[in-house]
Structure formats: C-alpha cells, structure tokens
Amino acid sequence: xxxxxxxxxxxxCDHDAYHVISKQVGQPVDFIWHRDTDLKSFDAxxxxxxxxxxxxxxxxxxxxxxxxxxxxxxxxxxGGFVLGICNGFQILxxxxxxxxxxxxxxxxxxxxxxxxxRVETSDTPYTNEMTPGSVLRIPIxxxxxxxxxxxxxxxxxxxxxxxxFRYCEPSGAVTEATNPNGSRDNIAGIxxxxxxxxxxxxxxxxxxxxxxxxxDGRDIFRSLAATLAAA
Amino acid sequence: MKAKVFVxxxxxxxxxxxxxxxxxxxxxxFSGIADVRQGKYFxxxxxxxxxxxxxxxxxxxxxxxxLSNPIIEDYLVEIEA
Numbered sequence: 290x291x292x293x294x295x296x297x298x299x300x301x302c303d304h305d306a307y308h309v310i311s312k313q314v315g316q317p318v319d320f321i322w323h324r325d326t327d328l329k330s331f332d333a334x335x336x337x338x339x340x341x342x343x344x345x346x347x348x349x350x351x352x353x354x355x356x357x358x359x360x361x362x363x364x365x366x367x368g369g370f371v372l373g374i375c376n377g378f379q380i381l382x383x384x385x386x387x388x389x390x391x392x393x394x395x396x397x398x399x400x401x402x403x404x405x406x407r408v409e410t411s412d413t414p415y416t417n418e419m420t421p422g423s424v425l426r427i428p429i430x431x432x433x434x435x436x437x438x439x440x441x442x443x444x445x446x447x448x449x450x451x452x453x454f455r456y457c458e459p460s461g462a463v464t465e466a467t468n469p470n471g472s473r474d475n476i477a478g479i480x481x482x483x484x485x486x487x488x489x490x491x492x493x494x495x496x497x498x499x500x501x502x503x504x505d506g507r508d509i510f511r512s513l514a515a516t517l518a519a520a
Numbered sequence: 521m522k523a524k525v526f527v528x529x530x531x532x533x534x535x536x537x538x539x540x541x542x543x544x545x546x547x548x549x550f551s552g553i554a555d556v557r558q559g560k561y562f563x564x565x566x567x568x569x570x571x572x573x574x575x576x577x578x579x580x581x582x583x584x585x586x587l588s589n590p591i592i593e594d595y596l597v598e599i600e601a
Contacts, residue, residue, distance in 0.1 A: 347589055354586075383589065390591040397536045437533060437592060471534060 290517040292318040293331035295361070295377075297352045302338035302374065305494045310335075313497045314510045323355040332517050333370040334361060336377030338430070338492060348391060348433045349379030358384055370414055370513060371486045375431055378478070378488030387481055387488045388446070389438030395471025399432040403502060404469060406477045406491055407457040410450045413480050414516035415487045415509050424461045425454075425505040427491040429469060429477075434490040436472040436479075446479055454478035454489055521566040523579040526596040527588045528559035562587055575599055 292310045296303045303320060310318040321328070328334065342351035352358070358380075365371045365386055373381040381387045394400060405426055408419045438446070446452050454477040457463045468475050470490075478489025493506025529535050535557050542556035564582070566575050576599050583595040 346587070350586070350589065382591075388591075390589055392533065392592060393536050395534065395536055397540060435534070439591075471536075 290316055290332045290514065291330055292316055292333050292335060293321045293328065294318060294335045294337055295321045295323060295357055296337075297323045297339070297341035297355060299341045299343055300337050300339035300376070302376075302492065302494060305492075306335045306337045306374070309494045309497045309507075309510055313507055314514050316514055321357060323352070323357045326356050326360045328357075328360045328364050328369075331364075331369070332520075333372065333513060334364060336361075336371065336373040336380055337494070338375030338377060341376055341380060344433070347383065349376060349381075349383040352376075352380045353384045362386065365481070365486050368483065368485055370517070372415065372509075372513065373486075373488040374494060375429075375434075375490055375492055378490055379433065381486060381488045386486050387479060388442045389436055389479070391433050391490070392435045392437055393433055394431070394435050394469070397432075399430075400434075400469050401428065401430040402469075403428045403496075404491070405457050405459050405461075405467070406454040407461050407463060409452050409455055412450060413453055413484050413487060415480075415512050416453060418512040418515055419508055422461055424457060424459060425493075425496075425508065426459075426503045427493055427496045427506050428502075429491050430495075431470070431490055434470045434472065436476040436490075438473060443473060446476075447474075449482065451480050451482070451484070452476055452478075453480050453487060454491070521568055521570055521572070521575060522600045523564040523566060523575060524598040524600065525562040525564065525579065525583045525587055526559060526598075527562070527583070527593050528595075529557060530592055530594055533592045560587070572599055572601065
C-alpha cells in the first residue's frame with residue numbers, strides 16, 4: 290500500500306501528513322508535485338492543508354487547474370481513495386469532487402483551536418474502525434470553513450449518510466454553540482456518493498500524538514490503512 | 521477591447537465581510553443602509569482584433585468556470601469596444 294501527498298505551491302501541511310503516514314501509520318508515502326500526472330503507483334491520495342496558490346481568487350479555486358487534478362479526478366472515478374484536509378477539502382469542492390462550497394467563517398476570524406467532532410457514520414473507508422457517535426478531539430485552523438450547499442444537496446447528504454463529521458460538544462451533542470464557523474448542519478466533513486472521497490476541515494494529521502494534545506486523528510488514517518490492507 | 525466581469529454572492533449566501541463593512545459605514549455616521557454585499561470585479565484586456573460576440577462567449581466561459589463558483593456566486597459580463 291502506498292500513500293501519495295499532493296503538494297501545491299502554498300501547501301503547508303504536507304510534511305505533517307507525510308510524518309503521520311510514515312511514522313504513525315507506518316506505510317510507504319511519497320510527495321506528488323502538482324505538475325506530476327502519473328498516479329499509477331498510489332493506493333490513496335491526501336490533499337493536504339495550507340494555502341494553495343495563496344488562496345487567490347477563492348480558497349482552492351486555482352489549485353483545481355493544476356495538471357495533477359485531472360489525474361486525481363480519474364483516480365477518484367476509478368475508486369481510488371482521496372482524503373482532502375482543510376485546503377484539500379476546499380480544493381475537492383472547487384473541483385466538483387465533493388458538493389457544496391466553503392466560504393468565509395461566520396465571524397470573519399481565522400480560527401485555530403482544538404474542538405470536538407462527532408463521527409456520524411462508520412460506513413466510509415476513513416471511519417470504519419470507529420463507532421458512530423464517538424467523539425474526536427481534533428484542531429481546526431481556517432478562515433474559510435463555513436460549509437454551504439443548497440437544500441437539495443443537504444437533503445441528499447443526509448439521506449445518503451454522507452455527512453461524516455459534525456462539530457459537537459465533548460459529550461457528542463451537536464448544538465449551534467459548537468458550530469465554530471457557521472457551517473450548515475454543523476458539517477465538518479462529507480464524503481462523495483461512492484464514499485471513496487472524503488473532505489474535512491479539521492486537521493487529523495495534527496492530532497496523532499499525545500504530545501500534541503490529542504491522538505484522536507490517528508483513527509482516520511488507521512481506518513484507511515486497514516481498508517487498504519483488506520483490499 | 522476590454523471585458524468587465526462582476527462576481528457577487530448569490531442572494532441568501534451569508535456575507536460576513538459585507539456585514540462588517542455595513543457596521544463600519546454606520547459607525548461613520550451614515551444611517552439608512554439596509555445591506556452591504558461585497559463582490560469582485562475583474563478587467564480582462566482582449567486583443568483589439570477580437571470579434572465582440574466571440575469575446576463575450578469566451579469571457580462568459582471564463583467567468584463561469586474560473587472567476588466564479590456557481591454554487592455560491594453569480595456573475596455579470598460587460599464587453600467594451
């Protein structure tokens with residue numbers, strides 16, 4: 290099993306993701322420069338956080354046109370696993386691989402803090418080692434994490450069990466008070482219809498060691514590694 | 521030839537920046553401001569030999585596929601000879 294981490298100009302969580310896959314998950318991993326288009330040797334891709342293209346125009350808007358993205362779309366269409374974290378989530382939405390969009394936080398500020406998200410479904414390759422309803426303590430760090438979509442899209446996400454993470458209290462209660470950025474329905478992460486593409490605003494790669502305040506993020510990478518090992 | 525593209529948030533999409541601007545404008549002493557919405561404005565210079573109708577089609581595609589995100593934004597294209 291081999292992981293690939295896509296690096297755009299302005300990506301800045303690429304090394305964190307590399308560290309987690311190589312040291313915590315213990316699997317082979319390589320960086321993929323955004324001009325590369327050959328993804329044949331990879332089993333799973335991570336689009337890391339950061340500020341691709343300086344967030345010019347809209348967060349994730351210009352990364353969508355990088356040469357690697359056509360290959361990412363084909364990779365996803367053929368069932369390959371694609372995990373977008375923070376700016377990676379924004380890029381996946383801009384590229385049309387996930388529905389909806391991420392706009393400016395309700396209160397305008399850049400928010401960087403540990404908070405809690407509830408695992409809403411174990412029916413994804415990223416959460417199949419977890420119990421629905423369990424709570425992960427993971428940091429967010431973004432200014433554009435306010436998830437928006439139209440009513441029809443929200444209904445579809447709910448009906449198809451595609452809301453994977455919601456912002457919640459430490460107890461697991463999902464309330465408006467625990468919504469850090471104004472996201473619709475407290476959405477912190479969603480998957481596509483085939484469930485192989487996941488985007489989330491929180492940074493699980495920053496929560497994989499107790500030394501860093503939480504190791505809850507490891508479960509996401511371990512679920513994915515277990516899925517790949519079983520494939 | 522010049523193209524102007526205006527990109528604005530769709531009605532109903534929250535615009536916290538617009539709200540903050542409105543608040544500042546009110547602090548300046550202006551009253552009666554019902555709402556402020558922030559958008560983007562682009563100027564695209566086209567070669568003078570370009571056909572106006574073709575230019576409109578090209579710029580409309582640029583506005584739709586690059587300059588705006590159709591999920592949250594509307595756009596308006598103007599062509600100046």
